Amino acid sequence: MVSHRQSLTFQYIKNYVTHNVLSDRAPINVQALANAIGVSHIPVREALFRASHEGLIRHRAEKGFFAKSLSQTDIVQACSISRAIAVVGLDEVFLHGHQEAIVAVGLSAERCRRALCESANADHAFWWIEAIIRRLARTCYPRQPRWHLLRIFDQTLAFRRVVSHESQAAFELAPMLAQLTEQIAAKRLDLAVGSIDAIIAHEMNRFTVHYQRYAEAVMRARRLQNSSAGTMEGVLLNIARPALVKRGNRNPQQHH
Template structure:
């Protein structure tokens, strides 16, 4: 019979492993050995294996042919697939949120934007997506935009895909040569959403998501040039 303490241990192991995979603490393609993870995190093998299985369901970890696990590789094809799915889920979710959102939803968007803008204003020009606080607030802002979408499954899948794209954002930042200019994209996206201008808001979100794809593709090109 499973101990009543097992689910929280699995959740703890999952959250810690997930964060380290997303932030690049484990490099893409690296083998995740349970014995080493036990030493690093202090969990027994059972919750770690369950956490790894859950991460594999998200696509962040791949099952190895010898029944082990590896961090999923970063590839242009995978990013294109993530982008395609984000456009299929996030854009309709935003449109539905605009249709169903109330005053509390609007207030939450404004608050999330304010926190993001305040943190970004204090950061130097450069790859701010390597900053964990900024990354968390960036996620919160995008989650707030679509929070009024009535489909909880759609929101869950959207959140998972946003996090999968985070690994690519961080990869892109490592290869960015020029200083990062403060963008008004989030402000424009918020304003159109609060105006209940669904067409403009969805067009802006589409361009925002495709912009990530372009930035990461440039990073792949830069990485290939360095390797050559």
């Protein structure tokens, strides 16, 4: 059985490798992470091994753990795979038992859209939409497709955060997600497939247009690592994810 401390360490490590754009040219500093978290290097290495098994980082024998950088081809493949899973994974029998929760996700997406009208903070906008997307995946999909979708979200999180540099991207997505959830709740899966296609096309275009922003972030991470003398890269984020659009919460805040 995994201890609470092991689970806690993994959550820290997972947030660290998925939220930050890290250098892919040098190994992740295990001891620096252990010092920052306040544990020995053993649970940190175990957490990094687990992260590598989930495809979040790479492990190279006798060299250590390395961050992954994503090519444009990687992003296109992630979008294509997400689309296929999101379409094939829709199961009417499963959805029937989760009707109330699905409606609640749709209401949250609509509240998110309204909140975006009042907020110019692009970082908050990204996290609000991220919460809706993940909640939709957890609510509308059975275990296996849900796991695959969430894994892709984790693998592309740092990339998507970097290219989502303005709130307009989130503002455009919010009504699309609300419409998709409404169609799923009504069991209009034919319409839902069309909405999924529209969302993927919207994101694919945005990711392609702004990929250079991510490439520049990777280059900055490499330069910083080269000049850092092996200190820890990035920011070790709090385990708590952003408390995004909840009922009665019109101005949710991100927590790090």
